[in-house]
Amino acid sequence: MVTNEQMRPALFEYLLCLGDDMLVLGHRLSEWCGHAPIIEEDIALANIALDCIGQGAALLRLAGHVEGKGRTDDALVYFRDPMDFKNAELVEQPNGDFGFTIARQFLFDAFSYHLYEALSKSGHTELAAIATKAFKEISYHLRHSSEWTRRLGDGTAESHARIQNAFDELWPLTDELFAADESETVLVGAGVAANRESLKPAWDGTVNEVLKSATLARPQEDGVKLHTRNGGPVRRHSEHLGRMLAEMQSLARAYPEAEW
């Protein structure tokens, strides 16, 4: 039996993983504000960005409590360096064109839909509560990104080529979503975390169904798992995260006590 005290460091790491995924993706989506193809989609992406950032804030707030060193969500967001972020590489990828953003969103939504459905039954009460609220929001995100995937895939020759290209490019980054490290496995055993690997068949089902109806091809598996979550002593990030964080954190670091 693992005690709560023994679980504390693992749970802190796990909540950082969950929270950072949402925070980083939310920030990426917020970069569309004022740049989307039409005003309605501009508002839609901003709404989804706010949902993600809200979920990230709730998870990081909880992470701060669990850590017990008095770090607030703001402290975790603005005063950690890139290598301390635990998000998957998928969500930090730059927006690219609209099709690329939709493909990135769809691959992640299909994952988080099944993840948060499972987490809403977590034995950790606060995490289950956050997950239950998030699951509703994510259900809409998945609907939004699925419908756009269908329309771009089954749209013009150009929209089809662009989003197929995006899926091909992003595909190798999806492996990481389903890989857990040792400390997470302990949490799964304790009924706190969801078993990532067990979500893969459901994710496959969702992704295959939408890609098929979008007349898109599922990219080939290369069989080499280059990217694994917490796979090594140093967490892997692409070059893009540092730049994103530099912009996101600059104000808070220049004026540490500022309120706005």
Place this chain on the structure above:
Amino acid sequence: MSTNDDSQWPLWEVFTQSETGAAHQHAGSVRAVDPEMALQNARDVFGRRGPVLSIWVVPSSAITATRPSDTGPFFDPADDKVYRHSSFYKGPTGIKSQNSEA
């Protein structure tokens, strides 16, 4: 009649219902390529603040409307016939009117 001769997507009128049993009310319009996307856009533009239970979207082209020049013939005759309004009639004494009960 609405035309789509510019580069814009078709226009949809959005109606939202704020409580069970209430009439759907016109909230505004959105542009979208098809009904599902119109519904999603309507949700994002008009459904994100305040309670919304249900949304209708209708192609603007499906709406037939009066013209400004119709205003006189269509609506003025109602102005001078007070007996068309229930308030013209006095209820029997001793019966509370519905309005005063609320």
